[in-house]
Amino acid sequence: MSEQNRRNAIKNILAGSAAIAVGGALPSGASAAETKAYMLKGNINHSVCRWCFGSISLEELCVAANEIRLKGIDLVPPKDWDMLKKYNLVSTMCNGAEIGLTKGWNDKQYHSTLINSYREHIDLVANAGFKNLFCASGNRNGMDDETGLRNCVEGLKQVVGQAEKRGVVLTMELLNSKIDHKDYMCDRTQWGVELCKRIGSPNFKLLYDIYHMQIDEGDVIRTLTDNNTYIGHYHTAGVPGRHEIDETQELYYPAIMKAILKTGFTGYVAQEFIPVAADKLGSLKKAVVLCDV
Numbered sequence: 001m002s003e004q005n006r007r008n009a010i011k012n013i014l015a016g017s018a019a020i021a022v023g024g025a026l027p028s029g030a031s032a033a034e035t036k037a038y039m040l041k042g043n044i045n046h047s048v049c050r051w052c053f054g055s056i057s058l059e060e061l062c063v064a065a066n067e068i069r070l071k072g073i074d075l076v077p078p079k080d081w082d083m084l085k086k087y088n089l090v091s092t093m094c095n096g097a098e099i100g101l102t103k104g105w106n107d108k109q110y111h112s113t114l115i116n117s118y119r120e121h122i123d124l125v126a127n128a129g130f131k132n133l134f135c136a137s138g139n140r141n142g143m144d145d146e147t148g149l150r151n152c153v154e155g156l157k158q159v160v161g162q163a164e165k166r167g168v169v170l171t172m173e174l175l176n177s178k179i180d181h182k183d184y185m186c187d188r189t190q191w192g193v194e195l196c197k198r199i200g201s202p203n204f205k206l207l208y209d210i211y212h213m214q215i216d217e218g219d220v221i222r223t224l225t226d227n228n229t230y231i232g233h234y235h236t237a238g239v240p241g242r243h244e245i246d247e248t249q250e251l252y253y254p255a256i257m258k259a260i261l262k263t264g265f266t267g268y269v270a271q272e273f274i275p276v277a278a279d280k281l282g283s284l285k286k287a288v289v290l291c292d293v
Helices: 003-020 058-068 078-086 108-128 145-156 160-166 189-199 210-216 220-226 253-262 280-291
Strands: 045-049 072-074 090-093 132-135 169-173 204-209 231-236 268-271
Touching: 045 058, 045 090, 045 280, 058 072, 058 078, 058 280, 072 268, 078 090, 078 108, 090 132, 090 268, 108 132, 108 145, 108 160, 145 189, 160 169, 169 231, 189 204, 204 210, 210 220, 210 231, 220 253, 253 280, 268 280
Parallel strands: 045 072, 045 268, 072 090, 132 169, 169 204, 204 231, 231 268
Antiparallel strands: none
């Protein structure tokens, strides 16, 4: 597909979002508040990351999530779960157990703190009826990859048994170390997959962030297809810039979503772009429609 054809295809998908409307057409650029009566195909479980829409109150985002037909919201702390439940939404990726992105399971000096925190949060997640719990590798800080793998395995194996018993999936995010998260260790799919293999539990998976992995390794469709067994969650965003996933960026999300669907994936795909358009919720709606294959 030529560059011009690719851009035209995306524009047509966005402009054609009216096809999913019930009883009427959706105007181009319609806000979420104007799109209450449309249906999604039901093949993809859509979500959105809370932090990207921080200028909007959580309750307003919950209302919009229902109107856009999202299943839930990513990265909402436990103190706000009641708000999600008020709107029949799921915390699609729970967080709060981690110390941070730079201080993670690859460094044994943090194991005691992490083990206590994850034991507590695994129960919180399970008791709330949710499933996924975020975790991070931490930065290298001069550590080689093999040592980091061994340290992660040693620490995570002390909590993954509890996760199995409670039906919680510990999910480590793949982040790029080229632009956004310098020195982060889990910055390649191969490293993350090796960690999954060594832990050997269906309750430890990877959060494959399409934006981050396009930056660090590319070959997105082949990589997610070949390693789908180890992927439990997806994040989206436009490359370059991490903004709207429209015709201004290099990734063609309809093809990526079709590849994800073809693997048999039944988890969540969360929009994690930082909107630059004035109508932020309109941008969210357009992204969901674009990814709804």
